[in-house]
Each structure stands twice: as structure tokens, then as C-alpha cells.
Amino acid sequence: MNLVILILIGIFSYTSFIYGRSRIKKITTSQSIKINALPNYYGYYLALWCALPSLIILLVWSIFEASIIKGLISQTLSQNELNVYTSDQINLIYQKIVSLYNGNFSGTITNEIKQGAEDYKSFLSIAQSSKVVLLLSTAILTITYGIKRISKNNKARHDVEKILTGLLFVCSLVAILTTLGIIFSLLFESIKFFSAINIFDFLFGTSWSPQRAFVRDASAISAEEYADLKNAFGSVPLFAGTAFIALIAMTVAVPIGLFSGIYMAEYASIKVRKFSKPIIEILAGIPTVVYGFFAALTVGPFFREFGEKLGLEVSSESALAAGLVMGVMIIPYVSSLSDDVINAVPQSLRDGSYAVGATKSETIKRVVIPAALPGIVGSILLAVSRAIGETMIVVMAAGLAANLTINPLESTTTITTQIVMLLVGDQEFDSPKTQSAFALGLTLFFATLILNYIALRFVKKYREKYD
Amino acid sequence: MTKEERIKKRYNAEKRFKLYGITSVVLAILFVVFLIHVIFSKGSSAFQKTTINVELNFTLDSLYLDPNPSKDDLENVEYYDLAIESLLKVYQVNGLKEEKALINLFSPDYEYEVRDFLIKNPEFINKKTILKLTASDDIDQLHKGNYPRHLPEDRRRINDFQLMMYDKLVEQNKIDKIFNNYLFQKGDSRNPELAGIGGALVGSFFTIIITLLLSFPIAIFASIYLEEFAPKNRVTDFIEININNLAAVPSIVFGLLGLGILLSTFDLPRSTPLVAGITLALMTLPRIIIPCRASLKAVPPSIREGALAVGASKVQSVMHHVVPLAIPGTLSGTIIGLAQALGETAPLILIGMVAFVVDIPSIPTDPSASLPVQVYLWSEQAERGFVEKTSATIMILLSFLITLNFIAVYLRQKFERKW
Amino acid sequence: MISNNIKIKTQDLNVYYGEKQALFNVNLDIHSKEVTALIGPSGCGKSTFIRCINRMNDVIDICKIDGSIKIDDKEIIDNNVDVVRLRESIGMVFQKPNPFPKSIYDNISYGPSIHGLADNKSDMDKIVENSLKKAALWEEVKDRLDEPGTGLSGGQQQRLCIARAISVNPEVILMDEPCSALDPIATAKIEELIDELKKSYTIVIVTHSMSQAVRVSQRTGFFHLGKIIEVDTTEKIFKNPGNQMTQDYITGRFG
Structure with a gap:
């Protein structure tokens, strides 16, 4: 339906474009006045008047239609005198109603659901027809207004360009809206979570076992229940696990990445560079789920067998396997960033060092790297932020048990793993269990934000020095 | 230590240092080769049944x-x-x-x-x-x-x-x-010999098309605005900082956004390419805007001046001259962004794309899987046959990604101008 | 041949780049259908001045202009002036040739097409041909109009840019050191062209070369540190300047 409407709007706008163009030509020839813009712009002008308001209305309508209909039906359901439903139950019934309407319902059809589906159908058709009427009248109104304006308007190009610039500006606002959306969705659920669980218990508690949180309604928790929950959401083991795996990853990625960056920038011939740089960058292009599969299928079992031979007990999902593979994934981030940074060090510094008889490696170690250090630190910090936000490798290879351990051979868990585990499968939306995932997300969001901020400060400072 | 000894020692240090560098590069390349070797050796048998x-x-x-x-x-x-x-x-x-x-x-x-x-x-x-x-x-x-x-x-x-x-x-x-035609024709199944990536292929296709349709125009428009029209003021600075930050936000956070806003607030259908496409578009947007702006910036100001001097308006000079010249760069940036989105898994898991879907979706609002999610789902299965299926899925996914990246590189090299 | 029709008149023109003032109370008259050369040491404000005449300085955010510039008695330093109209009537040629990376034909036809000067293809062909002829480039490029403009030699590129400027029928042509990137032979051709063009257009040329000013201009203005020191007929400026600073500059004592 929306597609038909869109096509109609398109046809209308095109007709308005043709009409606007021809009309202004007629006006100019009959009254022989010189206009200030090409006839095409009058076409665009009218077409914009036709399309823009209708599109905005259509967009707003589509965004709110579903939730309004849901609200209406939920209202009827909650007014039912026989049964008093909780909001979860109403949601469930609503789902059933929709699937009955769509014809893929399986289960017993109660009268209520049947009635609901009929209501749903009638609401939909009311919405449908009122939408069409509204859009049609808007289009007619705005086109008439546009035509009226055309004959008096001497600045069609100016107006069209102004609208266009406005549109461009609105598009650039999407970035802000996204950030707001992230913060809103994370904060909203997190606040609910922290109203049930003390924020200090969350940040400093050392025991994580959210499966204990069977409580349904987060807002009404008794004192005893809370005493129990207190120890269910201590996220220190997750923070520790995340940091630990990131540390293992960095011990792999920093030396290899840094040395290959240095080699690429200072030693490699153009031919070697041309060949090996893209190959190393393949590592950054491989989806993380592939690394996860690789870690779980090859690296994890390898370590276990190897450990068994040495008489060590190695869990098949270990921090070591996940961290190692993550380190491989991060190599190209470190190497290409430090390659860039080292390349930006001015040749004059190197010349000065060579002139006093230093070897190449001495020049690199004593002059180039100290000069490039802020940039290198910045790129390492960016890599760390990537490591702590990485999800699939740890989900597939690091394990689920929240052990507070520094033994890399045991399984550990991370913030991202727990977010996935808490939100996969059937979820009740208002339980502290689901909400804790958003609280973890909020922590992750701010942690990466701060890391990136510091990293970019380093890089920026460095750029200012040499650019 | 004599002077000779000292110099010898210094040269040895030089050799060692260079060796570290070579070793690192070789190690990194070996990782790539090994990874691809493992996947291909496990996966190639899945193309036969x-x-x-x-x-x-x-x-x-x-x-x-x-x-x-x-x-x-x-x-x-x-x-x-x-x-x-x-x-x-x-x-x-x-x-x-x-x-x-x-x-x-x-x-x-x-x-x-x-x-x-x-x-x-x-x-x-x-x-x-x-x-x-x-x-x-x-x-x-x-x-x-x-x-x-x-x-x-x-x-x-x-x-x-x-x-x-x-x-x-x-x-x-x-x-x-x-030849295993089921691999491409069928949807998911509990039986490895009957499981195929048909559903995941179609799901990924719908998802990536929605991502493209949403992110490409918005990203281009936003970059044009920021690069060509935006006044230097606080709003612009704020938008810029925002974009840079968003590009570094972990992808799983976008999954939470999709779950919290698109599914709960706007009530869009779970597990569908529609929601996946919107979520990934929001994630990809800043990653496209950054290269788009770079390629707009690379167009020299003399082109703008030339157009302005014959009386083109600001909008005309940008739309007629700057944007056409920047298009190849923006396209290659977009393709690389889309390739990343195509391989993204974590946010899709959060918006419910892990559901077990047997039917191949016919419209973007049907529940569906996507290629990377299929990899995740099958990798969790115990049956031996799923290992080769997972590896084969990865092979197909990688071949798409390599093709996309190849196109991006080709575009850049073919149309790159030296000013 | 000295004309007395004043085409452009500036009064108390001050230009600021942020905190820095670039022009101080410039009062200068530019006469119709002749070549006015602006000379002076680097950074003295010559380019800033001519970029005010077609409001190209609007492109720079931090640039602020006050004072008055009148073209045919119409004020142009005014927010209500449509800079697009203004630039249609004032062409500009830049220091470095900047043809669009399009065909020779498209380079010329761009201006006329955005201003709607041609109703059909044959009109446009005529405009392109005339402009190229006026810029003395027609004979060299008539057989390869669809080749990219960036493939021409430096001198040809600059004449292409002149043709592009002429294509929209301007009244004034501003030239910002048009020959500084060219070799002597190409320079000679451009100077010849300028001499020819002054029959139909008012030309303002910024130049570093005093000999060029002598060769092409009828009137010369000398700028120093953002101020106009002296303006008079070229003959007078170079033979008998009224100001000691001008004297020092043209005899090469500074600059």
C-alpha cells in the first residue's frame, strides 16, 4: 500500500514539475518579463511543494501507526471486566491477535482474540483510508498553493536551493538522532534496572549470576528478594574478563602490528608493501563471526589437546583462545594506523639522525618512534576500544561462566557475551535480567566513548605537531 | 670495546630489528593463509552431497x-x-x-x-x-x-x-x-544434509538493500552539507564529533538500539531484514560519511571557484561539479561500509535474527536469517555435517566480501584523479 | 585611448579576514572598456580587491567587507545583491588555469546552460564557437571539442578559462595573475588576447610583472600593505609617478 502511495506521489510530483515548467514559460512569453531563474527551477519548485509535505506526513504516519493501533487494542483489552491482565499478558494477546489477522496463528482461538482481530482489521482499514484522504488533500492543497506562488515568485531557484540545503542539513542531523537514540534506549532501561538494583552493587559486586533473577516485576522487589538479587548482578567478573581478554589480544596485536607497521613504513620496498599491505588488511575485513568459528573450531581444541599433553587442564572455551584470535583480528588496526603515523614523521628528522651516523634501526628507535609516540599510543587505544567492544569471538570462544580468574586457560566471560546471552531467546522485557543487559551496554558505550576520546586527543595533538 | 666491535654490534642490532619486522609481516600473512586454508579445506566438501x-x-x-x-x-x-x-x-x-x-x-x-x-x-x-x-x-x-x-x-x-x-x-x-543444490535452495533445517543458506542469502540480500537505500543517500547528503554548506559553528562541530564517535561505537550497542527503539518503541516486526537493515544503516552511516567527506574534500577549490566565477550558485557549483567528481570516491567508501555491514552479526542477534527459520523470506518483513547469523547458528550445532556447512557459508560470505572490496578498489583506481 | 566612463567605483572599501584587516579605505575608479592593471608586492591586497568585485570573497567564511563598490552606479556590497547575477556579468580568470574535468565543449557551455542563454543545441554551438574564437582558441581546438579540457597545454587551458568567462557575456573580466603559471610564449598570446578583448570588455588585471602592466594596460593602480597608493594612467605611473613609494617599487628598490 505504502509503495502505491509512494509511486502516486512520484507521479504527482513529476506532473507538477512538467506543469510548473510549462506554466512559467507561458507567463514569461505572454507578459514578456524576464525571470530570475531557469524554467526548470519552477518545475522543481512545484514538485517540491507537491512531494515534500506528503512525504513528511507519510513518514510520521508510518512511524506511529503500529503503536497507535496497538494502544487502541490494548485499551479495549484492559477494559475487559472478566480478566485483569498485566501489561505482559496484554502484549502476548496482542501478538496473538496480529498473527491471527495475518493468518499464521496456531493455537486455540478465544473469543477475545477473534474480537481483537476484527477490531485490528477495522482499525487498519480506517487508518488506511484516512491516510489516503489526508495525503490526497494535502497534496492538492500544497500544489494549489505552489501554483499560486509561482506567478508571483521571482526567486524559484533561491527557494529550491534553500529547501535542498535544508534537506541536506536534516540528513546530517541523523547522526545526532542516532546518538540520542542510543543514549535514550540504554538509559531508559538502565534507570529501571538501577531502581531495582543498587548501582554500587552492580559496579562493585563480584558475583554475576543473572539466572537467579527470576523476579518478574523489577519495580516491586521485597527486601528478601533484593538480598538475593544483590549478588546476582555484580559485574566485576565481566569487567575483569573483558579487560583480561583485551589484554591477551593486545599482547598479540601490539608487537606484531607495531613491528609490521614499522617494517612497512621504513624498510619494505614499494613492491613488498603493495603486496603485503592489502593481505594484512584482509584480516580487518573478515567478519568477526568467522574468527569466532575459527577460534571455537580450531584454536580452542588445539590448546586443549596441547594442554592435555602437558598435563594441564584447559577448558575448550578459554580466554587464551578468544584473546589470541582477537589479537590476530586487531593486528591490521595497529599496523596500518602506526604505518600512517610513522609516515607522517618528517624526513628532516630522519636526515638529522642519519647525518650523525645513526643506523636505520637506531634512527627508528631513538628518533622516529619517540616522535610518533602519541600517534602510536592513540592507535593502540583505538585498538583496545575495538577489543572490548568485540562480540562474536568471545561469544563463540570465551565461554559463559563468570569466573573471576587470571588463569588464561579457564573460561571467562565478557560484557558483550553477557549482553548477547541475556537477550537471546525468550525475554520478558521488564525483568531485571533483560534490563541488566542495557546497563551493561551503557557501561560499554561509555567505556569505548572515553577510550576513543582519549585516543583521538592523542592523534589530534600528534597531527597538529607535524601537519 | 673497540670501535670495530661496537660497529659490528650495532649492525647486528640493525639486522635483528629488521628481522623482527619481517617476522611480524610474515606472521600476519601466515595467519591470513592459515585461516583461509582451514575454512576452505573444511568447507569445500559441502558443495557436494x-x-x-x-x-x-x-x-x-x-x-x-x-x-x-x-x-x-x-x-x-x-x-x-x-x-x-x-x-x-x-x-x-x-x-x-x-x-x-x-x-x-x-x-x-x-x-x-x-x-x-x-x-x-x-x-x-x-x-x-x-x-x-x-x-x-x-x-x-x-x-x-x-x-x-x-x-x-x-x-x-x-x-x-x-x-x-x-x-x-x-x-x-x-x-x-x-552438486549440492540444497545448499543454495533450502532454508535452515535441523538435518545438516537438508540445511541450506537459501533463506540466509535472501535475508542478507534484503538487509543489505535496505541498508544501502537508507544509508547511502543520507550519508551523501550529510557529507555534502558538512563539507560544502555547513557554517563553522557549534552545531556543526557537535555533528562532527557525533559522527566520529558513532563510527567507533561497538556494533552490539547498535543492536541494543534496534531492540530498544525499533522493536520495543516502534513495534517493528522481530527477526526481519527490515529491522536488520535499519539497524545496520544507522551503524554504517558514520562509516560511509567519513570517506565521503574525504573524497569531497579532495576536489580542489579551484573547481568550485571556476563554477562560481561564471555565475553558478553555490548549490549549482556543488551539484554540477564537486559531487560528480567525488562520486567514485563516495561509491567506494559506501561499498566498503556495506561490506562491513554484510558481515555484521552481533546486532542482528539482538534483534532476534537467531530465530530458526525454515522458509525462505519473500518480503523484507518476513522473519529470516542472514549469512553471518547462519554461520553463528550452525557453529553451535553438534552434528558433524554442520561444520562443513558453516565453513561453506563462510566461503560464500567471504567471496561476496572480496567481490565488494574488489569493486571498491577498482572504482578508486579507475576514477581516482591526481589534482 | 583613455575613456572617461567609470564602470566600477569603489569607496572606502575595507576588508577583514577575521581579526586581520586586508584592505584599508580603498578608493578606486575603473574605467569602461580599458585594461586596468593592479600592481604591488605580494600580499598587498590586489587579489583581495578584485575578488571583492565579483564577491568571490563570500566563499571565505571569515571574510568581512564594508564600504561600497558600485558597478554602473549600482551598489554590490549589499546582502540583497544576487551574487549569481553579479558573477554572470563579471567574469573571472584565475592564477592557475582551472578547467573543469569535462570536455572542452562542456567547459564553455556550462555557464550559458545554467543561465539559460541558449534555447537549443545550435544556439549553444554558436556560443561555444564565438567564445572560443574570441579567446583565440577556436582554430586550435575546433576538431576536438569533445576532448577533456584538462588535456590542453597550460596556455591553452588558460585561454579556455577566458573563453569560459566570455561565454556568459560579461561586461567586466577580472584576471588574477593569469599568466603567472605560463611560459613566455603562452603569456604573449594571452596578452595579445587581452588587447583584443578590451574593445568589448572592461578588464581588471592583477599582475606581478611590471612589464606586463606596461604592455597591456591603460591605467595602473599601485597597492601597498592593503592601501591604494597611487592610480593613474599607465604611462604616468611608469614614467612620472607622483608618489615616492611607487617610484621605489617600479624601479625595483623593494617588492
Whole structure:
């Protein structure tokens, strides 16, 4: 339906474009006045008047239609005198109603659901027809207004360009809206979570076992229940696990990445560079789920067998396997960033060092790297932020048990793993269990934000020095 | 230490340092080679499937059909008896237990394979033919040499009798390996031999198209605004900082955004390419804006001045000259951004794309999987056959990504200008 | 031949780049259908000045202009002036040739097409041909109009840019050191062209070369540190300047 409407709007706008163009030509020839813009712009002008308001209305309508209909039906359901439903139950019934309407319902059809589906159908058709009427009248109104304006308007190009610039500006606002959306969705659920669980218990508690949180309604928790929950959401083991795996990853990625960056920038011939740089960058292009599969299928079992031979007990999902593979994934981030940074060090510094008889490696170690250090630190910090936000490798290879351990051979868990585990499968939306995932997300969001901020400060400072 | 010794030592240090560099580069390249080798060696066998040749006699009697059946009749008729009878002809068995063992050599869908063949080729009614029916996962793996047949009987699912039958069938040339069309045609299944990535392919396609349609225009418009029109003020600075930050936000956070806003607040349908596409578009947006702005910035100001000097308005100078020149750069940036989105898994898991979906989606609001999510789902399965299926999915995913990146590099090299 | 029609008149023109003032109370008259050369040491404000005449300085955010510039008695330093109209009537040629990376034909036809000067293809062909002829480039490029403009030699590129400027029928042509990136032979051709063009257009040329000013201009203005020191006929400026600073500059004592 929306597609038909869109096509109609398109046809209308095109007709308005043709009409606007021809009309202004007629006006100019009959009254022989010189206009200030090409006839095409009058076409665009009218077409914009036709399309823009209708599109905005259509967009707003589509965004709110579903939730309004849901609200209406939920209202009827909650007014039912026989049964008093909780909001979860109403949601469930609503789902059933929709699937009955769509014809893929399986289960017993109660009268209520049947009635609901009929209501749903009638609401939909009311919405449908009122939408069409509204859009049609808007289009007619705005086109008439546009035509009226055309004959008096001497600045069609100016107006069209102004609208266009406005549109461009609105598009650039999407970035802000996204950030707001992230913060809103994370904060909203997190606040609910922290109203049930003390924020200090969350940040400093050392025991994580959210499966204990069977409580349904987060807002009404008794004192005893809370005493129990207190120890269910201590996220220190997750923070520790995340940091630990990131540390293992960095011990792999920093030396290899840094040395290959240095080699690429200072030693490699153009031919070697041309060949090996893209190959190393393949590592950054491989989806993380592939690394996860690789870690779980090859690296994890390898370590276990190897450990068994040495008489060590190695869990098949270990921090070591996940961290190692993550380190491989991060190599190209470190190497290409430090390659860039080292390349930006001015040749004059190197010349000065060579002139006093230093070897190449001495020049690199004593002059180039100290000069490039802020940039290198910045790129390492960016890599760390990537490591702590990485999800699939740890989900597939690091394990689920929240052990507070520094033994890399045991399984550990991370913030991202727990977010996935808490939100996969059937979820009740208002339980502290689901909400804790958003609280973890909020922590992750701010942690990466701060890391990136510091990293970019380093890089920026460095750029200012040499650019 | 004499001067000579000192210099020698310094040169040794130089050599060592260079060696570290070479070792690192070689190590990194070896990782790539090893990773790809593992995936390809495990996955390439999934492009073939094992079949067992079965002789079928499509008599009207065995199908309970009247003469000259219509297509509807053929679809509704009971194939079970015909299929079972034919299976039992493959090998002489005694007793129900052996019969069951024989039937278990085949995939559970043998009945439908017989039906589909006859519906497609109705001319075979009242005729005999030999069909290649899909073998069960265990036989498939056994035939491909991935099955540990040396284990004692109680530790494997194929019993000794089945092994013996299999060996006899191989002797009689009744077992073949053919191209695995199911891999591309079917949706997900609990049986590895019947599982395919058809649903995931279509799901990924819908997702990436929605991502493209949303992120490309918005990203281009936003970059044009920021690069060409934006006044230097706080709002602009704020937008810029925002974009840089968003580009570094972990992808899983976008999954939380999709879950919290798109699914809960706007009530969009769960597990669908529509929601996946919107979520990934928001994630990809800043990653496209950054290269787009760079390629707009690379157009020299003299081009803008030239246009302005003949009386083009600001908008005209940008739209007629700057943007066309920047298009190749923006396209390659977009393609790389889309390639990243195509391989993204974590946010899709959060918006429910891990649901078990057998049907291939026909519109973007049908529940569906996507290629990377399929990799995740299958990697969690215990059946041996899913390992090769997972690896094959990765091979297909990687080939898409490599193609996309190749196009991006080609665009950049072909149209790159040196100013 | 000295004309007395004043085409452009500036009064108390001050230009600021942020905190820094670039022009101080410039009062200068530019006469119709002749070549006015602006000379002076680097950074003295010559380029800033001519970029005010077609409001190209609007492109720079931090640039602020006050004072008055009148073209044919119409004020142009005014927010209500449509800079697009203004630039249609004032062409500009830049220091470095900047042809669009399009065909020679498209380079010329761009201006006329955005201003709607041609109703059909044959009109446009005529405009392109005339502009190229006026820029003395027609004979060299008539057989390869669809080749990219960036493939021409430096001198040809600059004449292409002149043709592009002429294509929209301007009244004034501003030239910002048009020959500084060219070799002597190409320079000679451009100077010849300028001499020819002054019959139809008012030309303002910024130049570093005093000999060029002598060769092409009828009137010369001398700028120093953002101020106009002296303006008079070229002959007078170079033979008998009224100001000691001008004298020092043209005899090469500084600059």
C-alpha cells in the first residue's frame, strides 16, 4: 500500500514539475518579463511543494501507526471486566491477535482474540483510508498553493536551493538522532534496572549470576528478594574478563602490528608493501563471526589437546583462545594506523639522525618512534576500544561462566557475551535480567566513548605537531 | 670495546630489528593463509552431497492414482508407500530393525524428493527410473571421509550393519556424489544434509538493500552539507564529533538500539531484514560519511571557484561539479561500509535474527536469517555435517566480501584523479 | 585611448579576514572598456580587491567587507545583491588555469546552460564557437571539442578559462595573475588576447610583472600593505609617478 502511495506521489510530483515548467514559460512569453531563474527551477519548485509535505506526513504516519493501533487494542483489552491482565499478558494477546489477522496463528482461538482481530482489521482499514484522504488533500492543497506562488515568485531557484540545503542539513542531523537514540534506549532501561538494583552493587559486586533473577516485576522487589538479587548482578567478573581478554589480544596485536607497521613504513620496498599491505588488511575485513568459528573450531581444541599433553587442564572455551584470535583480528588496526603515523614523521628528522651516523634501526628507535609516540599510543587505544567492544569471538570462544580468574586457560566471560546471552531467546522485557543487559551496554558505550576520546586527543595533538 | 666491535654490534642490532619486522609481516600473512586454508579445506566438501541410487517404479497402483492424474492429484497423493518400497529394494533386509537401519541411510525427506521429481516430470508415470536420493548426514560424512568409522560401535551413530550396507552399496556403485543444490535452495533445517543458506542469502540480500537505500543517500547528503554548506559553528562541530564517535561505537550497542527503539518503541516486526537493515544503516552511516567527506574534500577549490566565477550558485557549483567528481570516491567508501555491514552479526542477534527459520523470506518483513547469523547458528550445532556447512557459508560470505572490496578498489583506481 | 566612463567605483572599501584587516579605505575608479592593471608586492591586497568585485570573497567564511563598490552606479556590497547575477556579468580568470574535468565543449557551455542563454543545441554551438574564437582558441581546438579540457597545454587551458568567462557575456573580466603559471610564449598570446578583448570588455588585471602592466594596460593602480597608493594612467605611473613609494617599487628598490 505504502509503495502505491509512494509511486502516486512520484507521479504527482513529476506532473507538477512538467506543469510548473510549462506554466512559467507561458507567463514569461505572454507578459514578456524576464525571470530570475531557469524554467526548470519552477518545475522543481512545484514538485517540491507537491512531494515534500506528503512525504513528511507519510513518514510520521508510518512511524506511529503500529503503536497507535496497538494502544487502541490494548485499551479495549484492559477494559475487559472478566480478566485483569498485566501489561505482559496484554502484549502476548496482542501478538496473538496480529498473527491471527495475518493468518499464521496456531493455537486455540478465544473469543477475545477473534474480537481483537476484527477490531485490528477495522482499525487498519480506517487508518488506511484516512491516510489516503489526508495525503490526497494535502497534496492538492500544497500544489494549489505552489501554483499560486509561482506567478508571483521571482526567486524559484533561491527557494529550491534553500529547501535542498535544508534537506541536506536534516540528513546530517541523523547522526545526532542516532546518538540520542542510543543514549535514550540504554538509559531508559538502565534507570529501571538501577531502581531495582543498587548501582554500587552492580559496579562493585563480584558475583554475576543473572539466572537467579527470576523476579518478574523489577519495580516491586521485597527486601528478601533484593538480598538475593544483590549478588546476582555484580559485574566485576565481566569487567575483569573483558579487560583480561583485551589484554591477551593486545599482547598479540601490539608487537606484531607495531613491528609490521614499522617494517612497512621504513624498510619494505614499494613492491613488498603493495603486496603485503592489502593481505594484512584482509584480516580487518573478515567478519568477526568467522574468527569466532575459527577460534571455537580450531584454536580452542588445539590448546586443549596441547594442554592435555602437558598435563594441564584447559577448558575448550578459554580466554587464551578468544584473546589470541582477537589479537590476530586487531593486528591490521595497529599496523596500518602506526604505518600512517610513522609516515607522517618528517624526513628532516630522519636526515638529522642519519647525518650523525645513526643506523636505520637506531634512527627508528631513538628518533622516529619517540616522535610518533602519541600517534602510536592513540592507535593502540583505538585498538583496545575495538577489543572490548568485540562480540562474536568471545561469544563463540570465551565461554559463559563468570569466573573471576587470571588463569588464561579457564573460561571467562565478557560484557558483550553477557549482553548477547541475556537477550537471546525468550525475554520478558521488564525483568531485571533483560534490563541488566542495557546497563551493561551503557557501561560499554561509555567505556569505548572515553577510550576513543582519549585516543583521538592523542592523534589530534600528534597531527597538529607535524601537519 | 673497540670501535670495530661496537660497529659490528650495532649492525647486528640493525639486522635483528629488521628481522623482527619481517617476522611480524610474515606472521600476519601466515595467519591470513592459515585461516583461509582451514575454512576452505573444511568447507569445500559441502558443495557436494552424497546420494543413493534408488530404482523407482511409478505405477498408478502404488500411487493410488486414477489414470491421467492432474497436477493437483500428483501433489496431494500419498508417496510414502512407493518411496519406502523403493528404498527397501536397495538392499535385502530382514526384520523391522534392519529395515529401519536401511531407511536411516536416507535423509528424512526422501518422500518429498520422490514427489517433487514426479511433479516436475509427470511423463514418468507408469515408468521406471533411477533416482539419486539424498543420503543422511552420517552417510554423507562417511562418504566424504569425515566420519570416525574406526570408533567402537557404541560410540558412533552408524551401527555396524549400516556400515556393512554402505560398503556393499559403494561396491555396487549405488552411491554418488553430486552438486549440492540444497545448499543454495533450502532454508535452515535441523538435518545438516537438508540445511541450506537459501533463506540466509535472501535475508542478507534484503538487509543489505535496505541498508544501502537508507544509508547511502543520507550519508551523501550529510557529507555534502558538512563539507560544502555547513557554517563553522557549534552545531556543526557537535555533528562532527557525533559522527566520529558513532563510527567507533561497538556494533552490539547498535543492536541494543534496534531492540530498544525499533522493536520495543516502534513495534517493528522481530527477526526481519527490515529491522536488520535499519539497524545496520544507522551503524554504517558514520562509516560511509567519513570517506565521503574525504573524497569531497579532495576536489580542489579551484573547481568550485571556476563554477562560481561564471555565475553558478553555490548549490549549482556543488551539484554540477564537486559531487560528480567525488562520486567514485563516495561509491567506494559506501561499498566498503556495506561490506562491513554484510558481515555484521552481533546486532542482528539482538534483534532476534537467531530465530530458526525454515522458509525462505519473500518480503523484507518476513522473519529470516542472514549469512553471518547462519554461520553463528550452525557453529553451535553438534552434528558433524554442520561444520562443513558453516565453513561453506563462510566461503560464500567471504567471496561476496572480496567481490565488494574488489569493486571498491577498482572504482578508486579507475576514477581516482591526481589534482 | 583613455575613456572617461567609470564602470566600477569603489569607496572606502575595507576588508577583514577575521581579526586581520586586508584592505584599508580603498578608493578606486575603473574605467569602461580599458585594461586596468593592479600592481604591488605580494600580499598587498590586489587579489583581495578584485575578488571583492565579483564577491568571490563570500566563499571565505571569515571574510568581512564594508564600504561600497558600485558597478554602473549600482551598489554590490549589499546582502540583497544576487551574487549569481553579479558573477554572470563579471567574469573571472584565475592564477592557475582551472578547467573543469569535462570536455572542452562542456567547459564553455556550462555557464550559458545554467543561465539559460541558449534555447537549443545550435544556439549553444554558436556560443561555444564565438567564445572560443574570441579567446583565440577556436582554430586550435575546433576538431576536438569533445576532448577533456584538462588535456590542453597550460596556455591553452588558460585561454579556455577566458573563453569560459566570455561565454556568459560579461561586461567586466577580472584576471588574477593569469599568466603567472605560463611560459613566455603562452603569456604573449594571452596578452595579445587581452588587447583584443578590451574593445568589448572592461578588464581588471592583477599582475606581478611590471612589464606586463606596461604592455597591456591603460591605467595602473599601485597597492601597498592593503592601501591604494597611487592610480593613474599607465604611462604616468611608469614614467612620472607622483608618489615616492611607487617610484621605489617600479624601479625595483623593494617588492
